[in-house]
Amino acid sequence: MQLxxxxxxxxxxxQQIIVKNMVSTAVSESAIINTLKLREKAREAGVPVLYIKVAFSERYEEIDEWNKLFASIKQLDILKIGDEGTCLDERIIPSVTESVFIKHRVSAFSSSEFSGYLENNKVKTLILAGLSTSGVILSTVRQASDLDYRIIVAEDACGDREEHVHRFLMKDILPMQAEVLDTETIIKLLG
Known part of the structure; x- marks a missing residue:
């Protein structure tokens, strides 16, 4: 099962606002530590590292009033492109050769640039880390599965506001469409 x-x-x-406000400190710290381990090994193995951020224009033109989640973001006046809270956590800064994709919805695939990158580079396997499990991870796994990607979720490089939700998704839902593995196992697969 080598990658x-x-x-x-x-x-x-x-992103800073998500790391600091939408999950506990313990959850975000653990997820960041494991993400950094995976990133180091991926770089060493020559596996491209991509970054996804959710961000909106100054006037939130991308958000419809009927979208409950994003309408609340608009109301709170957060996650605008260029805002400090929208920036990646200072420990997760990409190298100059790594790509950052902006999305306006939950799934990473809502970024047409991200989807285009995968298609143009003939990517078949996605190794995923992110906050939150019930948000970007779940939505991205569902869409990636529909698009026939091999999906590996780094269980301990993800987290959620509620630990029981994270555990339930990792144990009962995501394995239907993805391989759910810990960081050390993925590092071994990366060689």
């Missing part, structure tokens, strides 16, 4: 040359490591939504 092939057509894999990417996708780091999703490790």
């Amino acid at each position: 092939s040359f057509n894999s990417v490591f996708v780091i999703m939504d490790f």
